[in-house]
Amino acid sequence: MARKKRGIGKIEGFSIHFLSYSDIKNLGTTERIKKILNIVLGNNILIFQGRLRPDEETRLIEDTMAMIGHVSNFKGIELAVVPRNNEKSIFGKAREKIANAISGGDLGAITIIGPATIVKEIKKDPKKIELLLNK
Amino acid sequence: MVIKIFKGFIGRVISNIFKNKKKIKLGFYGPPNAGKTSLANRICKDFTGEEIGSVSKVPHETRNVQFKEIEISYKGKTMIFKMVDTPGIATKIDYEEFLKYKLKKKDAKKRAKEATQGVIESIKWLDDMDIVVVVLDSTENPYNQVNITIIGNLVARKIPVLIVANKIDLKKADIKKIEAAFPEYDVVGISARYGHNLEEFYESIFKLSKKI
Ligand SMILES: Nc1nc2c(ncn2[C@@H]2O[C@H](COP(=O)(O)OP(=O)(O)OP(=O)(O)O)[C@@H](O)[C@H]2O)c(=O)[nH]1
Ligand SMILES: [Mg+2]
Numbered sequence: 340m341a342r343k344k345r346g347i348g349k350i351e352g353f354s355i356h357f358l359s360y361s362d363i364k365n366l367g368t369t370e371r372i373k374k375i376l377n378i379v380l381g382n383n384i385l386i387f388q389g390r391l392r393p394d395e396e397t398r399l400i401e402d403t404m405a406m407i408g409h410v411s412n413f414k415g416i417e418l419a420v421v422p423r424n425n426e427k428s429i430f431g432k433a434r435e436k437i438a439n440a441i442s443g444g445d446l447g448a449i450t451i452i453g454p455a456t457i458v459k460e461i462k463k464d465p466k467k468i469e470l471l472l473n474k
Numbered sequence: 475m476v477i478k479i480f481k482g483f484i485g486r487v488i489s490n491i492f493k494n495k496k497k498i499k500l501g502f503y504g505p506p507n508a509g510k511t512s513l514a515n516r517i518c519k520d521f522t523g524e525e526i527g528s529v530s531k532v533p534h535e536t537r538n539v540q541f542k543e544i545e546i547s548y549k550g551k552t553m554i555f556k557m558v559d560t561p562g563i564a565t566k567i568d569y570e571e572f573l574k575y576k577l578k579k580k581d582a583k584k585r586a587k588e589a590t591q592g593v594i595e596s597i598k599w600l601d602d603m604d605i606v607v608v609v610l611d612s613t614e615n616p617y618n619q620v621n622i623t624i625i626g627n628l629v630a631r632k633i634p635v636l637i638v639a640n641k642i643d644l645k646k647a648d649i650k651k652i653e654a655a656f657p658e659y660d661v662v663g664i665s666a667r668y669g670h671n672l673e674e675f676y677e678s679i680f681k682l683s684k685k686i
Contacts, residue, residue, distance in 0.1 A: 393626035397597045400565055400623065404590040407567055415566025418619050455566035463617040 353457050358387040360446055372399050375452060376406065379416055384453035384470075389446050390420045416452055419461040421468055423447025497543065497554045498683055501603035503596065505620050506533035506562025506589075508609045509640040512666035514559040518542050520672075526559050532575045534589035536561045539599050548676045553683060560599060561592030563620050600627055604686050605634045605679065612639035612663065613646040616655040625656065634682045639663040642670060 356378050363371050372395065378385045391399065403416050423446075451461060451470070462469040502510040515525040526542045528535055542557045569579075569586035577585065600606075606628050610616055628635045637656055639649045643665040653661045662678050664671045 393623060393630045396619075396623040397600070397627055400563065400620075401594050401597055403565060404567070404593045407590050408587055414568040415564070418565060420619065420622070455568065461619075462615070463619075464615075 353382045353384060353453075356383040356385045358385065360388040363387065363389075368395050368398060371395065372402050375399065376402060379452055379454050380406075380410060380413065382454060382457065384451065384458060387450050387452075388448075390422075390448040390450050412456060414455040417455055417458040417461050418450065418452040419463050419468060421449045421451070421463070497556045498686065499558055499602060499604045500555045500679070501558045501560060501599065501606040502609055503560055503600070503606050503624050504562060504609040505611070505614075505618060506564055507531070507535075508562065508611045508614075509666045510562065510609045511536050511559050513607070513609055513638065513640065513664070514542075514557050516666055516669055516672065517546070518544055518557060521546055526557060532572060532577070532585075534562060534564075534567070534585060534592065537585070537588040537592035539592075539595050546676065546679075548680055551680060553680070558599065558603065560596040561589065563593050563596050563624060564589075565620060567593075600624075600633075601631060603633055605636070605682050607636050607638055607679075609638045609640050609666075610652055611641050612649055612652055613641055613644050616652045621655075625659075634685050635659060636675075636678050636682055637661045638675065640666050643668050 358374075358378075363374060366374065371391070375385060375387075376399075399416075399418075407413055407415055451468075453461075453470075457473060458470060459473045460469075460471040462471060502514050504510055511527045511529050515527070515529065518524055518526050521544045522542070524542070527540045536559060538561065540559045542559075543554065544557060545552055545554050567586050567589050569582040572582035572585050573579065606624075608621065608624055608628075610621060625635060625637075637652065637659045639647070639652045639661050641647055642649065642663040647663075649661060649663040660678055662671065662674050664675055
């Protein structure tokens with residue numbers, strides 16, 4: 340298992356990386372952010388089930404900023420959270436509330452994070468989401 | 475007898491110090507270029523004649539948190555605010571974007587580096603605020619993750635929030651879209667550049683000040 344050298348070179352394609360909630364649920368904030376940034380720095384678009392807590396989101400932004408300038412060609416990230424559908428049965432809501440209280444995340448949400456060199460913009464409107472890539 | 479008088483005096487001094495300490499830390503947060511400094515300048519100029527910082531069409535003009543203490547009087551009431559203008563928060567910063575504004579490569583790179591540090595500084599100060607004005611450009615899409623992250627953090631920290639939809643003087647401005655994106659909040663549409671609707675802004679700030 341050769342470790343990939345850090346740094347984003349010429350874009351010759353990218354892959355999409357998916358994580359389910361169980362992949363990150365037992366990680367602390369630091370580990371979680373590290374895992375996310377490692378995937379993004381490897382030229383991948385990351386999609387994961389759930390969402391970060393607000394304090395984890397700011398931590399992700401801080402760590403991203405700290406890395407710009409230290410990792411060649413890294414210019415930051417694009418991210419978007421697609422919240423879960425609003426129409427939910429009362430039962431569904433109650434069950435989710437409990438799940439969210441335990442995990443701190445919203446399991447019905449989907450988070451998309453990509454390197455800014457690849458993802459130009461994630462256009463989000465309440466109803467649709469568009470991923471615009473750099474040429 | 476003497477002691478009693480003395481105590482009363484100390485008490486007054488202490489209560490005066492306490493009163494003076496009751497400055498409300500009013501933070502201006504938002505994405506780059508939304509008009510945070512323009513708004514803070516307008517308020518500072520109205521009450522002190524001085525500005526807080528420089529404004530530019532080039533994003534990330536503010537790269538350090540800047541402060542100014544002012545007394546704001548509105549409808550016969552006066553309050554002391556510590557104005558805190560912050561660097562715009564972004565998830566990406568590319569020095570090449572600054573080249574479009576005719577910055578030299580070296581200056582663009584320097585600006586980018588300072589901007590990344592500015593974002594970190596903004597986030598660090600968030601916890602310290604008593605009230606936060608989230609300034610949004612009403613011609614831009616409000617469903618930007620940075621806006622959601624800022625407001626999410628303020629809610630988690632129970633810091634009162636006022637959303638300002640700035641640049642309503644522009645044709646493309648869409649306050650309705652901002653209101654639809656953040657239905658739980660008061661949204662005040664203003665033009666920091668031309669000073670439109672500042673009355674409603676002061677009214678909202680004084681109202682929020684009661685909550686802290
Ligand atoms: N039309 C219009 N332009 C505005 C208004 N407010 C600010 N601007 C312009 O928007 C640009 C950015 O304004 P700033 O006040 O520097 O924005 P900022 O949020 O402090 O930006 P950063 O410091 O880069 O985060 C400048 O060109 C301002 O003149 C407004 O109400 N209407
Ligand atoms: Mg500014």
